Amino acid sequence: MKEIKTPSRLEKMLASGHLAVTSECGPPRGSDPEDITKKAELIRKHVDAINITDNQTSVTRLCSLASCIHLKMMGIEPTLQMVTRDRNRIALQSDILGAASFDIHNILCLSGDHQVFGDCPNAQNVFDIDSMQLIQLVRLMRDEGNFLGGDEIKRPPRMFVGAAANPFADPFEIRVPRLAKKVAAGVEFIQTQCIYNLDKFELWMKQLCDRGLHEKVYILAGVTPFKSAGMAKYMKNRVPGMDVPDDVVKRMAGVPKEKQPEEGINICVESIQRLKELKGVSGFHIMAIEWEEKVPEIVERGGLYPRPEIND
Amino acid sequence: MIVAEKKPIEEIIEGIKDYQKILIAGCNECVTVCEAGGKKEVGILASALRMYFMNQGKTVEIDEITLERQCDHEYLEEIRDSIDKYDAVVSLACGVGVQFMAEKYPRVPIYPGVNTRFMGVTEERGVWTERCQACGECILAKTASICPISRCAKRLLNGPCGGSTNGKCEINKDLDCAWQLIIDRLKALGKLEDYEKLIPIKDWSKDRAGGPRKVVREDVRQ
Numbered sequence: 001m002k003e004i005k006t007p008s009r010l011e012k013m014l015a016s017g018h019l020a021v022t023s024e025c026g027p028p029r030g031s032d033p034e035d036i037t038k039k040a041e042l043i044r045k046h047v048d049a050i051n052i053t054d055n056q057t058s059v060t061r062l063c064s065l066a067s068c069i070h071l072k073m074m075g076i077e078p079t080l081q082m083v084t085r086d087r088n089r090i091a092l093q094s095d096i097l098g099a100a101s102f103d104i105h106n107i108l109c110l111s112g113d114h115q116v117f118g119d120c121p122n123a124q125n126v127f128d129i130d131s132m133q134l135i136q137l138v139r140l141m142r143d144e145g146n147f148l149g150g151d152e153i154k155r156p157p158r159m160f161v162g163a164a165a166n167p168f169a170d171p172f173e174i175r176v177p178r179l180a181k182k183v184a185a186g187v188e189f190i191q192t193q194c195i196y197n198l199d200k201f202e203l204w205m206k207q208l209c210d211r212g213l214h215e216k217v218y219i220l221a222g223v224t225p226f227k228s229a230g231m232a233k234y235m236k237n238r239v240p241g242m243d244v245p246d247d248v249v250k251r252m253a254g255v256p257k258e259k260q261p262e263e264g265i266n267i268c269v270e271s272i273q274r275l276k277e278l279k280g281v282s283g284f285h286i287m288a289i290e291w292e293e294k295v296p297e298i299v300e301r302g303g304l305y306p307r308p309e310i311n312d
Numbered sequence: 313m314i315v316a317e318k319k320p321i322e323e324i325i326e327g328i329k330d331y332q333k334i335l336i337a338g339c340n341e342c343v344t345v346c347e348a349g350g351k352k353e354v355g356i357l358a359s360a361l362r363m364y365f366m367n368q369g370k371t372v373e374i375d376e377i378t379l380e381r382q383c384d385h386e387y388l389e390e391i392r393d394s395i396d397k398y399d400a401v402v403s404l405a406c407g408v409g410v411q412f413m414a415e416k417y418p419r420v421p422i423y424p425g426v427n428t429r430f431m432g433v434t435e436e437r438g439v440w441t442e443r444c445q446a447c448g449e450c451i452l453a454k455t456a457s458i459c460p461i462s463r464c465a466k467r468l469l470n471g472p473c474g475g476s477t478n479g480k481c482e483i484n485k486d487l488d489c490a491w492q493l494i495i496d497r498l499k500a501l502g503k504l505e506d507y508e509k510l511i512p513i514k515d516w517s518k519d520r521a522g523g524p525r526k527v528v529r530e531d532v533r534q
Binding site: 085089111112113114116117125127128129130131132133136137148164165166169170171173174177178180181184185193240241 | 465466467468469470471472473474475476477478479482483489492495496504507508510512513514516
């Protein structure tokens, strides 16, 4: 077992060598806490931690921090997603302390989608720091117990620090160097972009292992089941940085519409089964977009259930 | 140079429609090069306004002038003797020129005739693109002489983000991904390994964030 640095259960799960399972919930466009708690209730027994997205695709939603607190109150381990698009370094440090005050022990450091995709395309963006620098910032606060300005933090945050990686974005040749850069910044776990092109992902993982990065960072392979052939086409053509091979789209389109959701789940489960065996994969991040009720089935059929017991 | 675009004439008219004597003042520097506020554009705007007011049955006198620069005392002084004749000036200089003229002539309303867009280059005639945001502390030495602050939509100092596709930015397929350009150039320079050097958190106090900026050079000051 690797050295444990935080009270995060996700960290313990990974350090003990079990394949971890995480998932995520998008908060509502309103203030009803049940929109989060109901989704979380559906998946809590099947995952080790639940990410709460932070105004994903720049659409204004209930905030990630408050949603994480709702999970925490249910006894579920949250992962606070935090983007640098909307907050400067003062707000970021402040929100990190806010999360730490509720003993939120996982954070995912992101830059965030550009605001042009969301409901406020005329907004100013912040980007005072980038995702890499946010990783450094959280590590500074946790490990040195200091604010960026140098002052001491009383009761520093104890967060397991994560980030995203997209093995499929361009240019491919710097995808591994980019991960190395995040590792140098201090990242401890990675959740990847949704994987549909398994060959390319395996190539990325091989390059990563060749550099020994898999020994420095836990890689959680990102998977998202397609609900329909339309969704597969949309993800292929419209979502930046997404790599959906033609044969996957064909497979979805090749079954009758009413069977497509099942086929989407099948593809997702097959991906998990193949990637489970891959060197360097430490777990899975299942992003079932507005389809959380399918997470238990995916976890069970993927052979990842029951979740191992971890003592706090 | 500073790149500007002509304002819609309706907006200019809305500002000046109640005046009788108007000066259209161009600038012979950047706005001439980007064809938004030089002598030619002054002539075109003046003609269009004359025609508009004539059609409205209004007698409005419109004069034209193009100064060498509107960001220097010396050239703005050239209109000191004549400025009081006018009820208003439409300046086709960038926002800098409009303001400096207004500072100099406090009793005359000065209206902007262009929208000042950015500091950039002429890629080809009729196409101008941004290169610099005057952050006040140049990092080009670290980024293969390509600026991610002005050219990355998220001004990422350690990019590219996950949205870079086929060399283009996620927000617009016509826009180059700055980090793709940086990586291509690092490769051409044989310095791709430099990509892995982390660029630290930036000091934005020399940027707009630090408040209005001022440069004082005692060695050249008179």
